[in-house]
Amino acid sequence: MTAADVTRPAADAAGAAGAPPGPPLPAPAANAAADNHAPAGDFDAVVVGAGPAGSAAALVLARSGQRVCLLERGPYPGSKNMYGGVVYPRILDGLLPEWWEDAPVQRWVTRRATMTLTDDQALTIDFRTESWGRPPYNGATALRPEFDAWLAAKAVDAGAVLVTSTTATGLLRDGPGGAVTGVSTDRPDGDLRAGIVVACDGVNSFLAKQAGLHGPVDPANYTLGAKEVLAVPARTIEERFGLGPNQGADFEIIGCTGAIPGGGFLYTNRDSLAVGVVLHLPALATAGVRPEELIAGLKAHPAVAPLVAGGELVEYSAHLIPEGGYDMMPALAGAGILVAGDAAAMCLAAGIWLEGVNFAIASGMAAGEAAAAALAANDVSEQGLAGYRRRLQDGFVLQDHRRLRHAPHLLLSERVQRRYPQLACDIVEDLFTVTNPEPKPGMRRLVRRQVTASGVRLRDLAADTWRALRTFG
């Protein structure tokens, strides 16, 4: 059929006086505008937020046969996201076998380095393995606008209804203080009723707060991540970082944020670099320093500058990160509502382990499973949804968070942030500085000398070492 063969519906034969011959026109009642006020379709579940947690929850729910609506405030999943880091998608092995075949990754991380910086020193622990560059892989750099859209499409393929450009503005309840029965949105006639709501609405979850699941907000539990994306040709990236095609590097950096507790990062995308800092929120607020100044300082450091030289800035963005870990998590379930992803503070910031997307996906999957089970049992009470927490406790999500619950406090302490990096760099510089005709000092003497010079008390060093062993051991 061509454009010239388009026909008008034959429902209305009234026609128009003088109108050219042709099939009758649709009656006025056929206007969609006229019946746009029809009630919204009912769903078994509404998932708010099409990030990794939300899409995973929607995917699980849809596969279990539930009618699920996935609400996204941006024009497309991932459009509001600025994350530019490493994702560890092995959690998807069971849900999406061989996910790596079509997942939109930038580079497979085969090199991982931890840099300790002072003003003019750098000590790097650098590891690489080829095995991370082969299926089933380990981690990958990814641009979340691509990754989130991909995962949301999987949920849609499974039957979820994706509604974009729509913000959930509040909870619907079965009477004051009653069970959650849906969400209101910012669209006309925008109430969306459902048996259960899965709140995956991000770090500043208004829905979880409205549900009374969050306690008082403590800024000390949050950091601000600020990032620049620098365009650099793919071949240049591979030469500078010693990578093969599709191979990527992940640099985590400590000692680059001045007096503000935090850290830095440098990731390789396909033809761009993500470089930035993560800053403790209260300290940032009082420091009078802007994040971009710290990024500029990081980029100018002698150990980093050659890696980012010539990069064209294509993006700058910033976002809150719930780094408080286990101790800041809200209640995970209420009557008719579950909370997952960043909304539930499922972000692991434990120094050597900086993971969020895999925890979000895992919590979303667990929420989807628990919600499906509750719907099947026709019991969406808080007790009926208790299976969500059990699933998280049985898996790595809560086990890792609980084991590493003290890591954020340890890592953000002044000694770990400033004194130990300086001490480590000074010891290594002393170790490798040839001072002939002086003979080489013994290691113990050298360490003792630098510890004394740093002002670090042995008692504190021993205590921190013990705490680190307890935390990470």
Next chain:
Amino acid sequence: MSAAPPGSDRPGTATGSHEPASPSPDHPGTATGSHAPASPSPDHPGTALDPIVVCRRWVDLRPSVDPLTGAVESDPRTSGASAADDAALEWALQAAEAWGTSVVAVTVGPTGSQAVLRDALAAGAARAIQVDLGSSGDAASVAAEIAAVARALSARMVLCGDMGVDRGSGAVPALVAAAMGARQALGLVDLTIDPAEPGVVTGWRRLDGGRRQHLRAQAPFVASVEGASIRLRRASLAGVLRSGGAPIEVVAATGPTGGRVPSWMPASTGPGRPRTHVVDGPDPHEPAWRRVTLLTGSGADRPALRVVHAEPVDAAHQLIAALADWGEWE
């Protein structure tokens, strides 16, 4: 549906005109020209049952430019309808509500362009038609396809955005009018729709020199509107949900236009060029390297960057002063 904009020229005044967009030998039509309608009769006003065709173009609203190569990359996720196309849809919906008729959204493009049709369905359009022309159609081909759909629907009113956001030719609305043999009212900044007079719109458009023109268009007509003329309503949640599964009619392109659009139209539109900027040449007696550095500003002292904290009006004055200092403002 609004009154004449304040300060605009009134019909019949020395700077304004009140030209009914009615093509006849004695009345050549609008300032942009018009073409004698073939069918239906130009004097036949629209009726309550004429569908209104609204054109929707799928375009990348935020194309990315590779800073290393200059290549422009489009992304379906950031693509959609322009503000002008959204305004056309809103005017069409208001007209349909006023006259008791329906809106048919039409796009000419690849499969991805169905997104803009679903937006139209969500907002209230009754029907959506995609003419599958890929993404390579020129303005004349696109216009011919839209006109073919309008003819097939016996639609006598077509609304479009005035110009694409990707430096389009802006010729499609006029070409549609030509292909339909309809009147044209192009570049409207405001419309008035009278429920008591179906098929007739009055509106204002800009003219050169800051003047405005008041138009009255009677079906059959093609009207194009600027993006700032009105804002598209926010679709209801029910509309959005319904539009997701609503059928979209996909039809093949009719092919070569066969002379339905004027052959005198340019075959293609070149890329946009920045306006020329007159630069006084350096003294020809200067050495070549000096002339190059003077022309390019390379190595010249730059004004120190400064941050200004000021109220909006004061800030605007300071910006103008700075631009004048830099020679960018006369």
